[in-house]
Amino acid sequence: xxxxxxxxxxxxxxxxxxxxxxxxxxxxxxxxxxxxxxxxxxxxxxxxxxxxxxxxxxxxxxxxxxxxxxxxxxxxxxxxxxxxxxxxxxxxxxxxxxxxxxxxxxxxxxxxxxxxxxxxxxxxxxxxxxxxxxxxxxxxxxxxxxxxxxxxxxxxxxxxxxxxxxxxxxxxxxxxxxxxxxxxxxxxxxxxxxxxxxxxxxxxxxxxxxxxxxxxxxxxxxxxxxxxxxxxxxxxxxxxxxxxxxxxxxxxxxxxxxxxxxxxxxxxxxxxxxxxxxxxxxxxxxxxxxxxxxxxxxxxxxxxxxxxxxx
Numbered sequence: 001x002x003x004x005x006x007x008x009x010x011x012x013x014x015x016x017x018x019x020x021x022x023x024x025x026x027x028x029x030x031x032x033x034x035x036x037x038x039x040x041x042x043x044x045x046x047x048x049x050x051x052x053x054x055x056x057x058x059x060x061x062x063x064x065x066x067x068x069x070x071x072x073x074x075x076x077x078x079x080x081x082x083x084x085x086x087x088x089x090x091x092x093x094x095x096x097x098x099x100x101x102x103x104x105x106x107x108x109x110x111x112x113x114x115x116x117x118x119x120x121x122x123x124x125x126x127x128x129x130x131x132x133x134x135x136x137x138x139x140x141x142x143x144x145x146x147x148x149x150x151x152x153x154x155x156x157x158x159x160x161x162x163x164x165x166x167x168x169x170x171x172x173x174x175x176x177x178x179x180x181x182x183x184x185x186x187x188x189x190x191x192x193x194x195x196x197x198x199x200x201x202x203x204x205x206x207x208x209x210x211x212x213x214x215x216x217x218x219x220x221x222x223x224x225x226x227x228x229x230x231x232x233x234x235x236x237x238x239x240x241x242x243x244x245x246x247x248x249x250x251x252x253x254x255x256x257x258x259x260x261x262x263x264x265x266x267x268x269x270x271x272x273x274x275x276x277x278x279x280x281x282x283x284x285x286x287x288x289x290x291x292x293x294x295x296x297x298x299x300x301x302x303x304x305x306x307x308x309x310x311x
Contacts, residue, residue, distance in 0.1 A: 004055060006211070007048040010034070021065060028052070028070040036076065043270055046075045083277040084236065085244040091117060093231035101227055106192050107217060109227055111174050113241060115141070119165040120245035120263055123238050124214045128155045129189045134175060139167045143264065146213075151187045153203060154210045161264035191216055246274045 014034040015027045028049065035045035049070065056068040086094065091113075098109030112126060121129075125143050130152060133142040142164050148154040167175070175189070186193045195217055202208040224238050242263075249259050260271040 004051045007051040008055060010038075010048065011052055020059060023056070023069045025069055025072065028073040032073070032076050042076050049073050049075075083243050083247065083274055084240050085247050085277075086233075086236065086240055090231065090233055090236075091244065093233065094227065097227050097230040101223075101230065107190060107223070108178055109223075111171075111178050112190050114171050114174060115167070116238070116241035117245055118168055118171055120242045120249070121165065122242060122264075123220070124155070125157070125161075127188075127190050127216055127220075128213065130187045131179065131189060132187075134167075134189065136172060136176065139169070139172050140164050141167055151185075153199065153208060153213045153216070155213045156210065157264075158266065160266045163262065163264055165262060188216075243274065246271075247277060250275055 011027075011031050014031050015023070018027070031052070032045055032049060035048055036042070040048070053068065053070045053073065056065065056070055059065045060068050094113050095110055098111075098113045102109045102111075115121065116126060119141060121141075121143060128146055129141060129143075130146070133144060134140075135142070143157065144162055145157050146152045146155040178189070183193050186196050188196060191199070199208060199216060220238070228234075228236050246259060246263055249262065254262070256268060256271055256275055259265075259274070260268060263271060265271045
């Protein structure tokens, strides 16, 4: 329901407070373009369009409108960007920079990056992880929605995004160490205690929304960009940690179905992009390995063959 509400709000922002009877196909095209201009990926834009299609179809069934104005809207035909992943050396530098930047009052960046690389969890999933989601004995972390309670705020995910992900021995050790440093009553793993107290105050004043809970930490992008700079990485996003993890799963032999379930993708379309990226990388690695083997096997002979063909 939250996704539909968000999509409807953004549609109204795009076309104005138009009477539902006057919404036309062209308004759907404007909405798609507005989503893309906002920085949404093609897949995200299409999900919002699908949500709006369902809203208008419900209006048809209720007799509020005669036909669905968005029924013929299709997925935007825009080439997806290349999958950006961090190389191993970049990951090492990110973890090192995270360790240097982290402090008791802010995010534990080293741990956050490590868990992101290990699990492929999204930013919102990580920042809304509570300690009860972590099973230290089984070395897993659970991605699950949160209810509005005395200690947690409302946060939604889709059913396809509910999942249990593995943790490594080293990351479990880091989590235990991190938990030991947190004050009593701080239930969120990655939300700094001072920020958690501020959010608690905002919630008491009823000045907190489910939308704010999607990224409950202030200046997240600015701080991560600073971390990239410290790691001497020219460009990148926090979400690239997730992309890096997914491509590693493929590179280590997991099937598309397995990766789709672990990543929380609703269908194979998104998962397949990562599969293709890894396949291209494997082709290049195979070519390099073949060239090295040929060089070892034949020595200088390929050069002699080249000279003969030149004649």
